[in-house]
Amino acid sequence: MKITGPTAPGAPSSARPSRPASGFSLGGASSAAATGAAAPAASAAGVSDVSALMALQGVEGPLERRRRAVKRGGGLLDRLDELKLALLGGEADEAALQRLARALQEERPEAGDESGLNAVLDEIDLRASVELAKADMRRADRRTGS
Numbered sequence: 046m047k048i049t050g051p052t053a054p055g056a057p058s059s060a061r062p063s064r065p066a067s068g069f070s071l072g073g074a075s076s077a078a079a080t081g082a083a084a085p086a087a088s089a090a091g092v093s094d095v096s097a098l099m100a101l102q103g104v105e106g107p108l109e110r111r112r113r114a115v116k117r118g119g120g121l122l123d124r125l126d127e128l129k130l131a132l133l134g135g136e137a138d139e140a141a142l143q144r145l146a147r148a149l150q151e152e153r154p155e156a157g158d159e160s161g162l163n164a165v166l167d168e169i170d171l172r173a174s175v176e177l178a179k180a181d182m183r184r185a186d187r188r189t190g191s
Contacts, residue, residue, distance in 0.1 A: 107157040114156040117148070118166045121173050124148045128176060142180050149173045 124145040131138030149170065156162040 110154045111156045111159065111162065113154045114162065114166055117151055117153055118169045120151075121145070121148050121169050125169075125173060125176060142177065145173055146177055149177070 124141065127141045128138065128145055131141050153166065153170070156166065
């Protein structure tokens with residue numbers, strides 16, 4: 046059995062007259078002209094819908110900012126632990142220092158109104174900066190022979 050569209054056998058019939066959907070019509074030339082005029086408006090509406098969705102995806106809520114801030118702070122603490130283990134092992138691990146520097150350079154999202162969390166994140170950033178400065182001083186001391 047061949048199904049040809051909404052008027053196929055077994056399709057429910059409606060009491061309303063059918064209106065052409067955007068860009069599709071079964072009528073003659075006059076309805077084609079009307080549909081052609083409506084098609085650009087329909088396509089523009091579709092684009093604005095997509096841009097609205099993209100804008101909504103770009104909006105970051107306070108919980109997401111907090112989660113990203115906590116994740117960055119945890120990553121910095123992990124890099125500091127790597128450096129600590131390398132120093133306790135008696136090796137100057139340049140790779141650990143580079144990972145710490147990269148993690149510190151990542152953009153830090155503000156955690157919002159949580160001043161306690163921001164204070165802790167500030168302390169983690171300060172500790173990482175101090176360790177990088179101490180490593181720079183050790184390199185400078187080795188170069189000068191002191």
